[in-house]
Amino acid sequence: MKNKTNQTTIIYILASIFLAIIYREVFSIVFPSNPSSFSLLNNILFILFSGIILRYVLYKNDIRNSEIYRKLKNTNNEIKESNEKYDIVSKATSDIIWDWKITEDTMTWNKGIESVFGYNQDQVGKTSEWWFDNIHPEDTIKMSIKLYSFIEQKTEKWQDQYRFKCADGSYKYVLDRGFILKDENGKSVRMIGAIQDITKQKEEEQRLKLLETVITHTKDSVIITKADLNDGKFPSIVYVNPAFSATSGYSSDEIIGKSPEVFISTNADLEEHQKLINAIKNKEECQIETLSYKKNKEAYWVNFNMLPVYDSEGELSHWVSIQRDITEDKKQEVEKEQLIKELTQNNKDLQQFSYITSHNLRAPLSNLTGLLNLIEDIPIENQELKEIIDGFNKSTHLLNDTINDLVKVIIIKDNPSIEKESLMLKDIFEDVFSQLDFLIGLHKPIILFNFEEISFLNTNKSYLESILLNLLTNSIKYKSENRKLKISIAAHDLGDSVILIFKDNGIGIDLERNKDKIFGLYQRFHDYPDSKGLGLYLVKSQVETMGGTISIESKVNIGTTFTLTFKNR
Amino acid sequence: MLETILCIDDDPITLMLCKMVIKKALFSNEIATAKNGEEAIKHFDNLKTNHSINKPQLIFLDLNMPVMNGWEFLERFITEEYSEYHDTKVIILSSTIDPQDLEKSKKYPMVIDFLSKPISKEMLEFLKNKI
Numbered sequence: 122m123k124n125k126t127n128q129t130t131i132i133y134i135l136a137s138i139f140l141a142i143i144y145r146e147v148f149s150i151v152f153p154s155n156p157s158s159f160s161l162l163n164n165i166l167f168i169l170f171s172g173i174i175l176r177y178v179l180y181k182n183d184i185r186n187s188e189i190y191r192k193l194k195n196t197n198n199e200i201k202e203s204n205e206k207y208d209i210v211s212k213a214t215s216d217i218i219w220d221w222k223i224t225e226d227t228m229t230w231n232k233g234i235e236s237v238f239g240y241n242q243d244q245v246g247k248t249s250e251w252w253f254d255n256i257h258p259e260d261t262i263k264m265s266i267k268l269y270s271f272i273e274q275k276t277e278k279w280q281d282q283y284r285f286k287c288a289d290g291s292y293k294y295v296l297d298r299g300f301i302l303k304d305e306n307g308k309s310v311r312m313i314g315a316i317q318d319i320t321k322q323k324e325e326e327q328r329l330k331l332l333e334t335v336i337t338h339t340k341d342s343v344i345i346t347k348a349d350l351n352d353g354k355f356p357s358i359v360y361v362n363p364a365f366s367a368t369s370g371y372s373s374d375e376i377i378g379k380s381p382e383v384f385i386s387t388n389a390d391l392e393e394h395q396k397l398i399n400a401i402k403n404k405e406e407c408q409i410e411t412l413s414y415k416k417n418k419e420a421y422w423v424n425f426n427m428l429p430v431y432d433s434e435g436e437l438s439h440w441v442s443i444q445r446d447i448t449e450d451k452k453q454e455v456e457k458e459q460l461i462k463e464l465t466q467n468n469k470d471l472q473q474f475s476y477i478t479s480h481n482l483r484a485p486l487s488n489l490t491g492l493l494n495l496i497e498d499i500p501i502e503n504q505e506l507k508e509i510i511d512g513f514n515k516s517t518h519l520l521n522d523t524i525n526d527l528v529k530v531i532i533i534k535d536n537p538s539i540e541k542e543s544l545m546l547k548d549i550f551e552d553v554f555s556q557l558d559f560l561i562g563l564h565k566p567i568i569l570f571n572f573e574e575i576s577f578l579n580t581n582k583s584y585l586e587s588i589l590l591n592l593l594t595n596s597i598k599y600k601s602e603n604r605k606l607k608i609s610i611a612a613h614d615l616g617d618s619v620i621l622i623f624k625d626n627g628i629g630i631d632l633e634r635n636k637d638k639i640f641g642l643y644q645r646f647h648d649y650p651d652s653k654g655l656g657l658y659l660v661k662s663q664v665e666t667m668g669g670t671i672s673i674e675s676k677v678n679i680g681t682t683f684t685l686t687f688k689n690r
Numbered sequence: 691m692l693e694t695i696l697c698i699d700d701d702p703i704t705l706m707l708c709k710m711v712i713k714k715a716l717f718s719n720e721i722a723t724a725k726n727g728e729e730a731i732k733h734f735d736n737l738k739t740n741h742s743i744n745k746p747q748l749i750f751l752d753l754n755m756p757v758m759n760g761w762e763f764l765e766r767f768i769t770e771e772y773s774e775y776h777d778t779k780v781i782i783l784s785s786t787i788d789p790q791d792l793e794k795s796k797k798y799p800m801v802i803d804f805l806s807k808p809i810s811k812e813m814l815e816f817l818k819n820k821i
Binding site for chain 1: 701703809810811
């Protein structure tokens with residue numbers, strides 16, 4: 122810079138001197154007679170002098186120029202830096218930055234609009250209308266009222282929470298904060314804001330609110346206490362729910378800071394109480410039943426459950442205690458026990474009664490049969506007497522059979538658990554068939570067996586035999602006259618149970634009409650002279666006494682199938 | 691054929707029936723009867739002093755009787771006091787259906803069978819083989 126100033130000054134001086142010399146030469150040629158009127162020395166002095174002045178002016182100017190340049194450069198740098206910072210922040214923040222020029226109503230969004238809400242840049246509207254259109258309808262009014270009162274400078278700050286629609290149609294909860302730029306007249310011209318996605322926080326907040334309703338609405342009392350024992354006593358209470366206040370009569374203000382010993386009876390059950398203290402010492406979950414006292418000293422039974430709660434560092438922070446009023450349960454339990462006791466006694470009495478009754482019926486009846494047996498050997502001449510005694514004989518035997526059947530029922534019903542043994546199915550059937558030798562010989566039914574899957578059955582021998590005898594005699598008794606009787610018996614292993622399927626092609630039973638009566642006592646479905654209506658009742662009783670079930674399928678004139686299911690073990 | 695038997699039952703018809711059937715079946719020569727346990731005990735007490743009466747070889751015993759029932763009789767009869775008659779066999783002849791009675795009867799060694807009324811010729815034939 123200085124060099125240039127010097128250079129300019131030197132050029133000026135040299136040029137001026139050169140001009141002064143030229144001028145002097147021309148002057149001496151034109152006016153040779155008057156040389157004294159021109160002084161070269163004076164001119165040169167003048168030139169040098171003006172050169173110094175020029176240099177000074179140039180120098181001053183230079184200084185001012187360089188000052189301006191320096192300032193300009195600084196401003197420039199600041200702007201550049203600020204722009205860079207904005208870019209970096211805008212890129213780094215997860216917030217969505219928007220810039221709204223209010224007077225022109227143009228709006229621009231940063232990249233966040235894509236990364237958070239999923240909008241491509243070409244999907245994003247250029248005006249504020251697009252912004253408002255995407256706010257959840259329920260939030261729009263409240264949000265715009267707040268925003269416009271801010272723009273009109275009625276409020277200092279603006280921040281708001283609302284739901285903003287994503288590109289996929291779902292909504293996200295956002296927190297939007299903005300500031301405003303004003304022109305020289307104080308009018309709002311531009312607004313810049315930052316939107317933060319707070320969906321997760323909102324959801325968590327709602328989840329917590331929901332969870333809180335459980336505690337505030339449950340009928341069980343909930344108490345939260347501190348973690349540590351308070352001088353060997355229960356830790357002090359920090360929270361009680363409304364249910365606790367409602368049950369106990371203590372308001373939360375009264376009870377917070379105190380120990381649960383205020384209401385838990387310490388001497389009702391020392392063992393249970395100690396159990397609880399030990400659990401607190403060992404930081405273990407504990408459940409006891411104890412007497413608790415209301416504020417009015419009324420006692421009630423509670424199921425008291427204490428759970429340790431740990432903080433994020435795994436340190437015990439609190440105890441949560443849930444208490445259920447079980448006074449009613451306790452009362453019912455006592456009533457139930459009393460009822461069971463009474464019923465058991467009743468049952469025993471009835472059983473005894475039935476034994477005595479049957480004994481007292483059987484005793485004279487056995488005399489009658491005994492006497493009739495004796496008459497058999499005495500010849501009776503009188504025809505009328507003979508007929509009378511005959512009728513007497515038949516009635517006595519019928520009465521005897523009925524009573525014997527009833528006795529069988531009483532004995533089965535009296536044996537709720539009977540002894541079982543592992544028996545070979547084949548052997549049982551052989552036994553049963555030998556007892557029915559006569560009937561089988563008479564009717565010659567076709568009998569098919571399928572015991573391939575299972576050959577042993579854990580059962581009671583006499584019951585199973587009686588069941589099979591009844592079913593077989595039924596099949597023979599109620600066989601069809603039009604076709605040869607076919608009986609098939611199969612056993613299947615179902616793992617934990619065994620089923621026996623007993624099928625015949627007899628006359629069947631009309632189940633539509635008799636479904637409810639089929640296994641009933643003294644129910645008869647065919648008018649056969651020797652049918653008493655006892656067989657299936659006995660079968661069902663015996664199956665059930667052995668812990669099994671029986672079901673029937675039957676079609677008139679096609680046949681009947683019984684399915685017996687027994688537990689295997 | 692047995693020499694003497696004793697039937698203990700409170701029901702006179704049963705006793706009558708017993709006598710008739712036993713006679714018919716030629717089961718025993720002599721039939722003594724007692725209306726309950728106490729009478730039966732008295733019968734044995736008599737036997738001790740009066741040697742003209744035969745001691746029974748077999749007793750038919752009912753369970754349900756007034757004054758002293760079958761069980762009470764057995765409890766007395768099993769004591770040392772009547773040890774000289776412990777070779778006498780006892781048949782319980784009852785109308786009971788209570789299964790516990792059968793179990794109970796097994797406690798007494800002299801009880802050799804538990805039979806259901808009424809007494810019959812077939813029953814006596816069976817007993818003849820058993821004794």
